Amino acid sequence: MSSDVPATDDVPATDDVRLSARVFGMVQGVGFRFWTMGKAEELGLTGTVENLADGSVDVVAEGPRRRIQEFREWLNSGNTPGRVERVEDTISAAEGTFRRFRAR
Numbered sequence: 001m002s003s004d005v006p007a008t009d010d011v012p013a014t015d016d017v018r019l020s021a022r023v024f025g026m027v028q029g030v031g032f033r034f035w036t037m038g039k040a041e042e043l044g045l046t047g048t049v050e051n052l053a054d055g056s057v058d059v060v061a062e063g064p065r066r067r068i069q070e071f072r073e074w075l076n077s078g079n080t081p082g083r084v085e086r087v088e089d090t091i092s093a094a095e096g097t098f099r100r101f102r103a104r
Contacts, residue, residue: 016094019047019068021059021075025085028055032081033103039074043067046098061101062094 023032028051036049040061045068047061061071068091074080075087 015065016063016096017065017068018092018094019059019061019072019089020092021061021072021087021089022052023057023059023075023084023087024055026083027057027080028082030082032057035081036075037101037103040071040101043071045071045101047101048098048104049101050104060098062096062098 033049033051036057036059040047040049043063045061045063047059049060050058052058059075061068063071072087072089075084075089078084
C-alpha cells in the first residue's frame with residue numbers, strides 16, 4: 001500500500017492537506033478522542049476531534065500528506081480504542097485554521 005494519498009487536481013502531492021473524517025461504531029466513552037488526539041500530536045498534525053450527538057466522532061486533521069495518510073490508516077486499522085465500524089473521509093487542501101490538535 002502506498003504511503004501517500006493520491007494527488008487530486010486541486011491538491012498537489014507535496015502540499016499540506018486536510019482530512020475530514022466521520023468515525024462510526026462504538027467510539028464514544030472508550031477513550032477514542034484521547035487516543036486520536038495523542039496519535040495526531042505524535043504525527044505533528046493540527047485539528048480537532050469531537051463526539052457527535054448520533055454516537056459518531058468527527059475528526060478534522062491537517063498536516064503533510066504522508067502524515068495524514070498514516071493517520072487515516074490508523075483510524076481504519078482496528079488499533080483504536082472501542083470498535084470502529086467504518087470511517088467516511090475526504091481529503092482536501094489544508095486551510096491552516098488550526099494551531100494544535102485538540103479534543104472538543
